[in-house]
Amino acid sequence: MVKEKEFEEKNVSYYSVLLHAWIDSNMEYDKTLISLSSLGIALLVTILSTIKPSSWWILASCVISFFGFGACIWICLTIYLKNTDHIENLLHDNQDPRLSLKLVQYDKRSKMSFVLGVIGFCLAGIISALK
Known part of the structure; x- marks a missing residue:
């Protein structure tokens, strides 16, 4: 009986550590997208203010x-807000499957908008190099 209880406590602890690591890695991904997008905007402003587009x-x-x-920045910030709502709902045993689906959609949109920003940045570089 004692061994079963120890085993159960270890499983709960292990699950807690895995869940914490998963949440941290997802949040870190969004933080990275925000940082890189901010850097992209800053770099574009710097380039456009020093070199006029031809x-x-x-x-x-x-x-x-x-x-x-x-x-991308706006969507990632929205994800942070929706994540807190989702966690609060889970703590109060109010599981809303629509909120989970929205979070997945926002995550896809953040990735697509970041890729769009990178493509626009690369196109500007390619076009200016060809001229």
Whole structure:
């Protein structure tokens, strides 16, 4: 009986550590997207303020990049807010499957908007290198 209780306590402890590591890694991923998107916006502002865009294509690529990076930051911040709501609901035994689905959708959108920002940034670089 004592061994079963010890085994159960170890399982709970192990599950708790795994859950904490999973949450930390997901939050770290969102933090990284926010940091890289902020860096992308800062770099675009620096480039555009020192070197004027030589064509409308470069300007359009920069606008796409601004939009992608800005959307990524906004979506990641929304994920943080929704995560706290989700955790509060779980603590109060109010499991809302729609909130879990929304979090998955927001996560996909943050990745897509970051990729859009990177693509716009790369297009601006390629177009300016070809001119």
